[in-house]
Amino acid sequence: MLLTGCQNIVYKAEQTRVLMGTTVKITVIHKDGKVAVSAIQDAFTAMQNVEKLMSIYDNNTELSTLNKNKILRNPSQELLYVLNRSLFYSNISNGAFDVTVQPTLDLFTNTFNVLKRSPTEQEILAAQKKIDYKKIIFKNNSIVIGPNTTITLGAIAKGYAVDKAIEVLQSEEIDRALVIAGGDLRAIGTAAMKQPWIVSLQNPRNSTEYITLIEVHDQSVATSGDYERYFDENKTFHHIINPKTGMSATELISVTIIAPKAMDADALGTTVFVLGPVEGMKLIESTENTEALIITRDRQIIRSSGFKY
Ligand code: AMP
Numbered sequence: 001m002l003l004t005g006c007q008n009i010v011y012k013a014e015q016t017r018v019l020m021g022t023t024v025k026i027t028v029i030h031k032d033g034k035v036a037v038s039a040i041q042d043a044f045t046a047m048q049n050v051e052k053l054m055s056i057y058d059n060n061t062e063l064s065t066l067n068k069n070k071i072l073r074n075p076s077q078e079l080l081y082v083l084n085r086s087l088f089y090s091n092i093s094n095g096a097f098d099v100t101v102q103p104t105l106d107l108f109t110n111t112f113n114v115l116k117r118s119p120t121e122q123e124i125l126a127a128q129k130k131i132d133y134k135k136i137i138f139k140n141n142s143i144v145i146g147p148n149t150t151i152t153l154g155a156i157a158k159g160y161a162v163d164k165a166i167e168v169l170q171s172e173e174i175d176r177a178l179v180i181a182g183g184d185l186r187a188i189g190t191a192a193m194k195q196p197w198i199v200s201l202q203n204p205r206n207s208t209e210y211i212t213l214i215e216v217h218d219q220s221v222a223t224s225g226d227y228e229r230y231f232d233e234n235k236t237f238h239h240i241i242n243p244k245t246g247m248s249a250t251e252l253i254s255v256t257i258i259a260p261k262a263m264d265a266d267a268l269g270t271t272v273f274v275l276g277p278v279e280g281m282k283l284i285e286s287t288e289n290t291e292a293l294i295i296t297r298d299r300q301i302i303r304s305s306g307f308k309y
């Protein structure tokens with residue numbers, strides 16, 4: 001597409017692919033259309049590389065190997081970095097963020113989708129006992145996890161991949177772009193006609209409506225919601241787990257975070273979802289350059305002190 005600005009002619013190139021179990025859309029605005037298109041290809045390749053390391057839906061990734069063998073020798077720097085950042089978020093949230101929740105998600109998937117029933121209290125407790133981020137240990141150039149530990153990076157890897165995509169775009173002279181991967185996005189520079197990038201925040205209970213419009217100025221926005229993946233009609237059982245109870249977190253239905261980097265916005269979105277309105281907002285107010293909009297189960301909308309939209 002050709003966009004005419006005040007003085008310069010620029011191209012808008014856009015491509016959508018399905019990656020990391022979600023729809024990823026990259027938009028680039030640049031004076032050279034060929035440069036824009038080729039940068040987009042390279043950004044997708046970078047995201048694909050993250051998926052090849054960190055997905056649990058492909059048996060050949062590093063993370064799948066770690067989950068299966070409980071040890072991974074010579075892990076990539078990327079996996080080490082994302083796991084380290086995950087442990088950082090576990091530490092600052094007193095364990096609300098915990099990438100070892102996968103046994104509970106496996107239980108929900110098996111009971112609801114295969115056995116066509118709800119999990120029993122006993123089953124929930126047994127799975128909950130397997131959750132413990134302290135069972136992730138780095139030693140002798142290996143990652144070791146407990147015999148019952150399984151990891152999912154579903155709460156952070158997409159954000160990391162978006163950051164990687166932006167890094168690649170910037171290394172190829174792109175300074176105006178928007179990368180959206182499901183609920184995670186990051187923008188650099190300005191959109192069409194030098195206006196800021198604007199994204200809408202979906203109403204979590206009606207996808208045809210939006211709550212507000214957010215201007216994104218060289219920032220990231222991540223939304224975590226119970227409506228993204230759930231197992232029962234009431235959304236009592238959904239994909240964000242409170243590690244303390246082994247049940248889904250139900251105080252909030254949606255959390256939107258604005259932060260400099262997509263990985264941090266992604267991890268904080270999930271963390272605040274689990275922490276709930278009081279502890280969650282405390283964490284956001286004490287984190288620099290970070291804002292949140294949360295929606296409670298009774299549809300109250302709460303904004304952090306610097307959330308302007
Ligand atoms: P998000 O959409 O970013 O909130 O990520 C949700 C995904 O994070 C889920 O599908 C799980 O894979 C994973 N997850 C669920 N609960 C937690 C938790 N308490 N801490 C870290 N990751 C979690």
Ligand code: MG
Nearest residue numbers: 155266267270
């Ligand atoms: Mg997240």
